[in-house]
Amino acid sequence: MQELELKYGCNPNQKPARIFMGQGGALPLTVLNGRPGYINFMDALNSWQLVRELKAATGLPAAASFKHVSPAGAAVGLPLSDVDRAIYFVDRDAALSPIACAYIRARGADRLCSYGDWAALSDVCDAATARYLREEVSDGIIAPGYTDEALEILKAKKKGNYNVVQMDPDYTPAPQEYRDIFGVTFQQGRNGFAIHEGLLANIVSQSRDLPPQAKTDLLVALITLKYTQSNSVCYVKNGQAIGVGAGQQSRIHCTRLAGSKADTWYLRQCPQALSLPFREDVRRPERDNAIDVYLSEESEDVLADGAWQRLFTCRPDPLTAEEKRAWLAAQTGVALGSDAFFPFGDNIRRARRSGVQYVAEPGGSIRDDDVIRTADQYGMVLCFTGMRLFHH
16 A cells, blocks of 8 residues: 545544655555544554563563553553452453553553543554453554454444554655655654663662662653653653653643653552542443542532432442542652753652652753752662653
8 A cells, every 4th residue: 555545634524635755655554444634644653663662671461541642551461460350341250461451451541531532552553452452442453464453443442433543564664754844844753762661770879779660660650751742751660650641841840741641540549549430331431431530629529319220230339639639648659751951840749749759861951960969869760871861
């Protein structure tokens, strides 16, 4: 296929629209089902780069859940605990492959933001992954291949209109990138910088204990940031992004946004959230939204008379501020990456409130000493990678 005509661009008024190879030749992808749009392909190609690089760096199957050209979540294929299965709506006895675990965990980072996502897999999509996707609201998927059973399941999704794209895993893009903005053409070298464990060698904090799992988590954070709209910050635990702050003009706002998402992810695991008495007719997206509101400061929106009856079989007790603080205080071992340097120690202080123990950022601020002192105050491990990861 040399080119593919699209219905329209980012918006219905932006016509004509197509994808093609600027230097000629065949597209490195094949549409197996559906009719992906302009934004779908932007998500597909960005997310494919993320999962391919994440697998190369960790040796583990990787997945991402993308929305509007940034990851809502990314993860490697580590097994799910019983609590993971509960908060991600997975049957306790369901057989899961590593790539299925990777996608379930990627989507689980922020299930509210992953509603209507684009899924990306580093490995062939199998039936276990397809069966999980079948029950989720999603726009499409990109993978290097599909088993026959998986493809049959996905082709039946959305009344036969689910977007399924197969990517050539051997495709290597040209070293130069071009884009037009307001009729002006920009050119730059493609960001082919490989993120690897050696970037974590420059530990500038007093604490220097960086265990293997923390190294993996920092790699997940940095590679996720490489494909996240800047400014961006990413919190990771056990190979899974648990909070992504994207596209903020202020770095502290990135840290706060990603931290609040990481807090919500952890609060979903508290006994009160796990035991919410949902009615059987309440669907997954409605449950995700209700849980998010229940855990927020607007909990009365789902607990007030006339509201809770639509969701629950009985009115749940509210989760108090003290109970939230006590639960969040138990969170620890979290890794954090930033796509550019932290200009102040306030980012470290906010990160610590969400259990961050390991940090990787480029360094290079005139206030690096303040950032290092703040990390040392909390006994955190701080690595300066020397590499900025802006993405626009």
